[in-house]
Amino acid sequence: MDGYDKYAHEPFAVTVDLAVFTIREGALHVLLVERGQEPYAGRWALPGGFVQPDESAETAARRELAEETGLSDVSGLHLEQLRTYSEPGRDPRMRVVSVAFTALLPDAPEAHGGSDAAQARWVPYGTAGPLAFDHDGILADAHDRVGAKFEYTCLATAFCPPEFTLGELQQVYETVWGTALDRPNFRRKVLATPGFVEAVPGAARLTGGRGKPAALYRAGTATALHPPLLRPVREGRPA
Amino acid sequence: MDGYDKYAHEPFAVTVDLAVFTIREGALHVLLVERGQEPYAGRWALPGGFVQPDESAETAARRELAEETGLSDVSGLHLEQLRTYSEPGRDPRMRVVSVAFTALLPDAPEAHGGSDAAQARWVPYGTAGPLAFDHDGILADAHDRVGAKFEYTCLATAFCPPEFTLGELQQVYETVWGTALDRPNFRRKVLATPGFVEAVPGAARLTGGRGKPAALYRAGTATALHPPLLRPVREGRPA
DNA sequence: CCTTTAATAGTCAGCCCGACTATAAAAGGG
DNA sequence: CCCTTTTATAGTCGGGCTGACTATTAAAGG
Numbered sequence: 001m002d003g004y005d006k007y008a009h010e011p012f013a014v015t016v017d018l019a020v021f022t023i024r025e026g027a028l029h030v031l032l033v034e035r036g037q038e039p040y041a042g043r044w045a046l047p048g049g050f051v052q053p054d055e056s057a058e059t060a061a062r063r064e065l066a067e068e069t070g071l072s073d074v075s076g077l078h079l080e081q082l083r084t085y086s087e088p089g090r091d092p093r094m095r096v097v098s099v100a101f102t103a104l105l106p107d108a109p110e111a112h113g114g115s116d117a118a119q120a121r122w123v124p125y126g127t128a129g130p131l132a133f134d135h136d137g138i139l140a141d142a143h144d145r146v147g148a149k150f151e152y153t154c155l156a157t158a159f160c161p162p163e164f165t166l167g168e169l170q171q172v173y174e175t176v177w178g179t180a181l182d183r184p185n186f187r188r189k190v191l192a193t194p195g196f197v198e199a200v201p202g203a204a205r206l207t208g209g210r211g212k213p214a215a216l217y218r219a220g221t222a223t224a225l226h227p228p229l230l231r232p233v234r235e236g237r238p239a
Numbered sequence: 240m241d242g243y244d245k246y247a248h249e250p251f252a253v254t255v256d257l258a259v260f261t262i263r264e265g266a267l268h269v270l271l272v273e274r275g276q277e278p279y280a281g282r283w284a285l286p287g288g289f290v291q292p293d294e295s296a297e298t299a300a301r302r303e304l305a306e307e308t309g310l311s312d313v314s315g316l317h318l319e320q321l322r323t324y325s326e327p328g329r330d331p332r333m334r335v336v337s338v339a340f341t342a343l344l345p346d347a348p349e350a351h352g353g354s355d356a357a358q359a360r361w362v363p364y365g366t367a368g369p370l371a372f373d374h375d376g377i378l379a380d381a382h383d384r385v386g387a388k389f390e391y392t393c394l395a396t397a398f399c400p401p402e403f404t405l406g407e408l409q410q411v412y413e414t415v416w417g418t419a420l421d422r423p424n425f426r427r428k429v430l431a432t433p434g435f436v437e438a439v440p441g442a443a444r445l446t447g448g449r450g451k452p453a454a455l456y457r458a459g460t461a462t463a464l465h466p467p468l469l470r471p472v473r474e475g476r477p478a
Numbered sequence: 479c480c481t482t483t484a485a486t487a488g489t490c491a492g493c494c495c496g497a498c499t500a501t502a503a504a505a506g507g508g
Numbered sequence: 509c510c511c512t513t514t515t516a517t518a519g520t521c522g523g524g525c526t527g528a529c530t531a532t533t534a535a536a537g538g
Binding site: 011012013014051053054055056057058081083084086087088097099152226227228230233 | 325
């Protein structure tokens with residue numbers, strides 16, 4: 001970081017890009033916006049925007065998250081820096097360095113237009129055509145990261161409402177990993193991990209579906225999973 | 240990434256900062272440079288520099304790595320993006336966004352001055368006083384990341400020379416984790432993981448120390464560790 | 479030649495986990 | 509009202525990984 005006298009080149013624009021995930025009807029969805037201008041006019045893209053002079057990338061990301069989702073309070077949502085994308089040609093207009101973030105939402109509020117003219121929409125993961133810029137790569141990296149963190153953190157509860165059943169938590173894992181899990185074993189593992197979930201004192205849900213009503217749980221205080229909850233190895237076809 | 244008409248603010252300077260680790264005489268060392276100018280004149284700092292207009296942050300990081308270590312070929316070294324630091328006040332002179340990287344070196348070539356005027360030096364991890372800027376935090380984050388990745392990747396071989404003994408590999412783990420490991424169990428685990436290490440055909444080292452000569456191994460082709468090699472839980476005092 | 483040192487081999491019990499079966503408690507249909 | 513369906517929850521059993529530990533081998537040094 002010495003040698004500031006070298007500062008004799010064009011400066012950079014710094015943006016944030018957001019990969020915002022939620023689960024709707026048992027399927028993983030991503031928040032996308034439709035671009036109205038060139039380049040990539042009409043293509044879908046990750047929401048994002050410029051970092052303002054007085055804010056950090058994290059602050060900018062949370063501000064964009066609030067704007068694009070229309071939620072009034074995004075302070076409790078999981079927001080995590082993914083990595084920074086800085087290839088020289090990634091934006092044809094100018095030199096843009098983008099700090100990518102991943103966010104996880106429990107329920108899916110209908111995306112509203114936000115302050116920008118662009119329309120924001122929830123799209124099932126994998127169904128959107130090629131995205132603008134290098135956003136396909138960013139989105140894939142974000143999905144990989146979330147899947148990997150599910151193994152050794154309690155992150156999955158970020159997809160759940162404040163109170164949830166173990167069946168719902170298991171569906172979150174199955175949706176993100178794309179794998180079926182054994183219900184008794186999943187239950188045993190979650191309950192055996194101290195601080196992962198804690199039982200809600202005197203309640204059990206019944207009205208919802210048919211079948212025995214499930215007990216309700218809240219997210220616990222733990223953040224890491226020791227030992228980890230490894231996803232099953234798919235040995236059918238080694239990818 | 241829409242709304243480029245908003246681009247009506249001061250631009251950012253983009254730099255890379257490097258946390259370069261190596262192991263010398265059984266102790267973890269970090270590459271640091273001494274600052275010659277204000278601010279933080281005389282303080283130690285992580286090596287780094289500006290990203291040039293025609294290069295990505297990764298390219299800039301590898302270029303800086305070559306300059307600061309004096310190595311002619313850094314193409315095979317492990318270099319990994321850590322995260323980006325963008326707090327508005329982190330550099331008192333101007334708005335600087337820094338992409339931090341972590342690098343791992345097998346042997347420790349004596350640090351030479353590099354192209355900059357600043358002197359580069361290997362310093363035992365933890366012994367350097369408060370570093371310049373927010374580099375203490377970056378260095379701590381890098382150390383955490385390396386320790387965590389040792390659990391579920393084959394990254395530890397990046398600290399080893401091309402051919403090494405299992406005892407040396409174990410010392411790498413013990414140095415980074417700061418924990419003692421059981422030798423037979425470590426050996427069993429490493430050899431049971433396919434692709435972690437592969438035996439060198441017909442060689443055994445003898446001249447070095449007294450005791451039975453150890454077999455030599457090379458880094459394998461595997462990159463991930465399934466199941467992971469978890470570091471022992473220190474239950475003496477819960478940090 | 480004996481001791482020291484370090485690598486390697488082997489043993490054994492406990493725990494976690496995958497696979498599986500059994501029971502409980504609701505809804506729905508005849 | 510009973511019986512089936514559905515889902516949650518409890519329990520079992522064997523294999524594999526792991527921590528703790530002991531034994532053997534092969535060198536160096538006095």
